[in-house]
Amino acid sequence: MAKVLMKGNEAMALAAIKGGCDAFFGYPITPQNEIPEYLSYHMEENNRIFVQAESEVAAINMVYGAAGSGARVLTSSSSPGIALKQEGISYIVGSELPCVIINVMRGGPGLGGIQPSQGDYNQITRGGGNGDYHLIAFAPETLQETVDVVKESFDLADYYRNPVMIAVDGLIGQMMEPVDMDKEIPQKDLPAKTWAATGESGKRGSRNKIVSLHLDPYDLEKHNLKLKEKYDKMVENEQRYEMISIEDAEVVIVAYGSMARIARSAVKALREEGVKVGIIRPITIWPFPEKAFENLPESVHTLLTLEMSLGQMHQDVKIVNQGRYNLAFYGRAGGVVPETDEIIEQVRKYVGGNK
Amino acid sequence: MKRITILTGHYGSGKSEIAVNLAIQENLNCLIDLDIINPYFRSRSVRGLLESNGVELIESTIENAAGSDLPFISSKGSRPFVNRDLSAVYDLGGTKHGAKVMMQFRDFIKYPEDIDFLVVVNIYRPETDRANKIIKMIEELEASSQIRVTGLINNSNLMEYTDESMIEAGEQIIQEASQLTGVPIVYTFIEEHLKTTKTFAGENIILTRHLAKKWL
Numbered sequence: 034m035a036k037v038l039m040k041g042n043e044a045m046a047l048a049a050i051k052g053g054c055d056a057f058f059g060y061p062i063t064p065q066n067e068i069p070e071y072l073s074y075h076m077e078e079n080n081r082i083f084v085q086a087e088s089e090v091a092a093i094n095m096v097y098g099a100a101g102s103g104a105r106v107l108t109s110s111s112s113p114g115i116a117l118k119q120e121g122i123s124y125i126v127g128s129e130l131p132c133v134i135i136n137v138m139r140g141g142p143g144l145g146g147i148q149p150s151q152g153d154y155n156q157i158t159r160g161g162g163n164g165d166y167h168l169i170a171f172a173p174e175t176l177q178e179t180v181d182v183v184k185e186s187f188d189l190a191d192y193y194r195n196p197v198m199i200a201v202d203g204l205i206g207q208m209m210e211p212v213d214m215d216k217e218i219p220q221k222d223l224p225a226k227t228w229a230a231t232g233e234s235g236k237r238g239s240r241n242k243i244v245s246l247h248l249d250p251y252d253l254e255k256h257n258l259k260l261k262e263k264y265d266k267m268v269e270n271e272q273r274y275e276m277i278s279i280e281d282a283e284v285v286i287v288a289y290g291s292m293a294r295i296a297r298s299a300v301k302a303l304r305e306e307g308v309k310v311g312i313i314r315p316i317t318i319w320p321f322p323e324k325a326f327e328n329l330p331e332s333v334h335t336l337l338t339l340e341m342s343l344g345q346m347h348q349d350v351k352i353v354n355q356g357r358y359n360l361a362f363y364g365r366a367g368g369v370v371p372e373t374d375e376i377i378e379q380v381r382k383y384v385g386g387n388k
Numbered sequence: 389m390k391r392i393t394i395l396t397g398h399y400g401s402g403k404s405e406i407a408v409n410l411a412i413q414e415n416l417n418c419l420i421d422l423d424i425i426n427p428y429f430r431s432r433s434v435r436g437l438l439e440s441n442g443v444e445l446i447e448s449t450i451e452n453a454a455g456s457d458l459p460f461i462s463s464k465g466s467r468p469f470v471n472r473d474l475s476a477v478y479d480l481g482g483t484k485h486g487a488k489v490m491m492q493f494r495d496f497i498k499y500p501e502d503i504d505f506l507v508v509v510n511i512y513r514p515e516t517d518r519a520n521k522i523i524k525m526i527e528e529l530e531a532s533s534q535i536r537v538t539g540l541i542n543n544s545n546l547m548e549y550t551d552e553s554m555i556e557a558g559e560q561i562i563q564e565a566s567q568l569t570g571v572p573i574v575y576t577f578i579e580e581h582l583k584t585t586k587t588f589a590g591e592n593i594i595l596t597r598h599l600a601k602k603w604l
Binding site: 036039040043063064067146207211295368373 | 428457510514517545547549600
């Protein structure tokens with residue numbers, strides 16, 4: 034299919050329209066502003082809904098309401114804005130409603146800065162909101178992959194009746210890359226939303242209620258266990274990852290998003306010199322792709338986690354490693370993006386090391 | 389080339405890469421980065437490269453605060469309009485909102501005959517993929533900047549996937565807009581990797597990518 038040149042944020046916005054997004058509610062924040070800007074006129078052209086809310090808290094609660102009515106809903110923000118949305122996200126999960134959330138990450142904590150970061154890993158995978166809950170979280174590497182997962186996310190959210198997050202660092206939001214916006218993506222057979230509060234209870238004879246309040250602890254535990262079953266299913270079915278040059282690798286880099294792009298350029302240069310290094314690239318950061326670590330070749334002795342944060346995903350690598358390999362970590366923070374040479378230097382520390 | 393070139397267009401059309409290339413290749417005195425739209429990939433991010441090529445960088449953030457996105461414009465930006473010894477390229481932010489910045493310099497423009505106001509067009513950007521859309525954009529940019537567009541730049545590309553046929557397809561559509569508006573194509577930019585012997589409309593300039601990272 035024909036490719037066009039898109040900016041990441043603009044591509045995600047168009048992908049949402051193509052993915053069947055009915056309504057967008059959001060509040061501006063750098064570096065994701067091209068998403069609401071693009072949707073502010075293209076949603077209307079497509080007879081969809083766009084609302085610039087008065088705050089992030091308002092936006093996520095509008096998402097909650099619209100999702101409850103059965104609409105396909107999107108919100109987007111960047112790190113501190115996503116932090117503000119955590120309460121609403123927990124309510125949406127608790128009420129078993131689908132929605133898609135785009136997080137274009139910038140440096141933190143607090144207001145932080147506007148340069149790219151991956152510092153929201155814990156916020157996304159551990160939940161910033163309350164209670165036992167999880168989101169499927171994609172961390173794509175290229176604009177093509179980003180566009181494809183945005184489109185697919187609306188189906189996945191409906192399928193699991195759970196929010197799906199697209200977590201990219203600011204670079205992916207701001208960079209330009211050729212993309213095929215109409216690439217075919219997997220589609221799910223989805224049942225009708227008979228649970229939605231559509232105002233048509235008179236016709237149906239019974240009333241649908243959207244609630245996250247369960248005052249009876251046994252009732253709430255039952256609800257928690259039901260959600261848990263759903264999360265177990267996500268862990269079983271939705272782990273996504275890519276293995277790059279793993280076959281004979283001594284050192285395996287674990288990196289996602291823009292860090293994986295930088296790692297890829299480092300691996301290319303090192304491989305030309307004969308250095309045996311590969312990459313495990315998580316495409317979902319929740320569920321974390323544990324399966325990728327199951328059958329690594331005998332040659333592997335070290336896992337090197339790379340992040341644009343200071344050891345957040347590294348905790349998941351530790352859990353999955355179970356003491357099998359040497360573990361190493363390198364990260365930059367605050368919006369600093371490492372150069373390829375920095376990564377090459379890190380890898381060199383560990384090649385030829387002891388098993 | 390005129391003493392002053394002002395680059396405008398849709399965001400992602402390639403204004404900043406073109407500004408840096410023009411400044412270096414044409415030995416201009418200054419590059420004025422007036423981008424108040426983009427937070428990343430701005431021409432101010434290659435200050436060192438510009439300075440080592442003798443180009444003074446005047447940027448639109450408070451000095452030493454390149455990480456901010458406050459819409460601040462240095463008053464130094466008006467110098468080339470009043471001092472005829474200075475050659476310059478102005479890099480505006482994308483869309484009509486980015487072009488509006490020019491309004492504040494209106495009273496300083498003493499020598500309009502020294503100025504080229506050029507719209508950068510890449511037909512592989514969906515917002516400028518047809519002649520009618522390009523014409524609508526020209527009208528919007530003129531309205532918000534209060535300056536007449538004097539030329540078009542064909543920068544049709546898909547980055548490393550660009551081939552000659554894409555530049556030709558761009559030329560065809562931009563030519564159509566050119567005929568309908570009477571605004572000529574003044575430059576065609578050609579990706580460095582394309583070793584082409586063909587010649588395209590206007591002056592042909594090889595584009596080296598300075599802002600995109602190696603691993604992007």
